[in-house]
Every structure is written in C-alpha cells, then in structure tokens.
Amino acid sequence: MIIIDKEKCTGCGACVRDCLNKTLAIREGKAEYIRDCFKCMHCIAVCPEDAVSVNDPDNSMEEIFPIDESCHVDADRMLRFIKSRRTIRHFQNRPVEKEKINMLLDAGRFSPTGSNSQNVSYIVIREQRDEFNALAMKEFRSLKSPDRFSLVFPPPFDLSRIDFEDDEFLFKGADTIILAVCPSDVNAAIAAANMELTANGMGLGMLYVGFFIRLVNVTKPLKKYLGLSEEDHVAVAMGFGYPDVKYYRTVPRKPAKVTWL
Numbered sequence: 001m002i003i004i005d006k007e008k009c010t011g012c013g014a015c016v017r018d019c020l021n022k023t024l025a026i027r028e029g030k031a032e033y034i035r036d037c038f039k040c041m042h043c044i045a046v047c048p049e050d051a052v053s054v055n056d057p058d059n060s061m062e063e064i065f066p067i068d069e070s071c072h073v074d075a076d077r078m079l080r081f082i083k084s085r086r087t088i089r090h091f092q093n094r095p096v097e098k099e100k101i102n103m104l105l106d107a108g109r110f111s112p113t114g115s116n117s118q119n120v121s122y123i124v125i126r127e128q129r130d131e132f133n134a135l136a137m138k139e140f141r142s143l144k145s146p147d148r149f150s151l152v153f154p155p156p157f158d159l160s161r162i163d164f165e166d167d168e169f170l171f172k173g174a175d176t177i178i179l180a181v182c183p184s185d186v187n188a189a190i191a192a193a194n195m196e197l198t199a200n201g202m203g204l205g206m207l208y209v210g211f212f213i214r215l216v217n218v219t220k221p222l223k224k225y226l227g228l229s230e231e232d233h234v235a236v237a238m239g240f241g242y243p244d245v246k247y248y249r250t251v252p253r254k255p256a257k258v259t260w261l
C-alpha cells in the first residue's frame with residue numbers, strides 16, 4: 001500500500017506524472033493513491049517533499065537514501081571501467097568474504113526487472129562448492145560421447161576442444177558460484193551484468209559459465225541437488241573469486257552493428 005503524507009504533499013503532481021499505472025491522482029490539491037499497482041516506487045523517489053512511503057514488509061523504507069553527488073559516476077570513467085572488465089578464468093585460492101557476496105546480491109536486487117517483477121532468485125554455492133562442482137563435472141562427463149554431447153551442445157561447440165579431465169573445466173576454480181534463477185533471461189542477465197561490475201569494483205573477478213547453464217537445464221540430478229523443480233529455469237551461472245591474472249590493457253572489439261534511422 002502506497003501512503004501519501006497529506007501534511008507534506010504540496011500537490012505538485014510529480015508522482016502523478018511519473019506513474020506508469022495511473023495509480024495516483026491529484027484530488028483537492030493533494031496526491032491520492034487511487035488503485036493498486038505493481039509498485040515501481042517511482043512515486044517515493046520522485047517526491048521532492050519526501051511525502052510518499054510504502055507499508056509493505058517486503059519493501060523496507062529503511063534502506064532508502066537520498067540521491068546526492070556520491071551517487072554520480074562520470075560517464076568517461078564508467079566507460080573505461082566497462083572496457084577494462086575481463087572475464088576471469090584464473091582465480092586465487094582465497095575465499096570471497098560474505099559481506100562482499102551480500103553486496104553482489106544487492107547489485108542484483110537493485111537491477112531493473114520487467115514490470116518490476118523482481119523475479120530473479122539466487123543460489124549461492126560456497127560451502128558446498130567442491131561437492132557441487134564434482135556433481136556438475138560428473139554430469140558434464142556423461143556427455144563425452146559425440147551423440148550425447150551434440151544434444152546438449154550443438155555446433156559450434158566442438159567436443160574435441162573440451163578437456164573432460166580438467167576438474168575445473170566449468171568453474172575454473174572460482175570460489176563462489178552464484179546462480180540466477182528466473183523465467184526471464186533478460187532480467188537475470190541485467191542483474192548479472194551489474195553484479196559483475198560491482199565485483200570488479202571490490203577487486204573480485206567473474207566468469208559467466210554458459211556451459212553449466214546448458215547442462216543444468218537438461219540434467220535432473222543438478223536441479224535436484226539445488227532444490228529446484230524441473231520447471232525452474234537457471235538463467236545465469238556466475239563464478240566469483242579473487243583474480244589470479246592481471247590484464248595490462250583493454251582488447252579490441254568489432255565495430256558496433258548499428259542502423260541509424
């Protein structure tokens with residue numbers, strides 16, 4: 001339930017203008033909440049008088065903070081940060097602190113989702129990481145024959161390039177594995193991208209594990225181990241850890257394919 005503090009509300013209409021659902025209206029000079037909505041919370045963010053709040057145990061007002069200079073990131077700096085990001089495939093044998101994992105989860109949680117569904121859930125595999133990796137590799141190795149392999153990994157995947165002997169083929173020694181479970185690949189991918197950049201900002205590196213995604217969504221034992229149903233969709237698999245590699249420069253990229261209309 002969205003609550004308008006009528007004492008504070010000046011009737012400026014900023015919340016009405018920014019409301020996607022026509023949930024708010026100005027009546028007798030004050031904003032009024034007139035119908036239920038999907039709670040994007042823009043009305044809270046846009047009110048210059050701090051007159052809007054929500055009373056919902058799932059959406060705590062406690063974590064709100066004012067937007068000031070400290071929230072600003074210069075675009076040139078941001079682009080350099082994005083360009084210097086690299087997929088990490090060599091990790092130190094060093095645990096990722098729980099506080100840092102919580103910050104990664106926060107980066108995911110505050111990412112946008114279609115209709116503000118906030119429907120990405122996370123599985124953090126830390127203490128059971130080696131046991132889980134062993135099971136994943138067992139399932140992966142069961143695809144060793146060309147017929148089975150091509151069912152899960154169609155061309156251009158090339159069986160001859162896979163090192164089935166490498167126990168860390170999938171997760172490359174990453175300390176913490178986080179799976180984003182979501183019916184929407186887009187919602188999960190946006191969360192993952194923000195998590196990766198946040199990880200980089202904390203000195204951590206990240207690996208997207210696409211091989212695991214194909215595997216987990218077709219093999220029953222892995223979903224069972226994770227406590228997922230067959231219908232659950234694991235959208236993104238991420239390995240996090242302290243990098244054991246240093247990159248000295250950025251990489252070239254193809255020009256963007258752009259149609260200007």
Ligand SMILES: Cc1cc2nc3c(=O)[nH]c(=O)nc-3n(C[C@H](O)[C@H](O)[C@H](O)COP(=O)(O)O)c2cc1C
Binds near residue numbers: 089
């Ligand atoms: C969806 C997705 C799945 C990926 N899966 C794997 C993977 O299973 N193993 C791996 O070593 N790298 C994986 N990568 C990393 C890509 O190979 C890497 O992003 C690409 O080569 C460009 O390198 P960069 O990320 O350092 O710019 C994946 C990347 C994405 C976006």
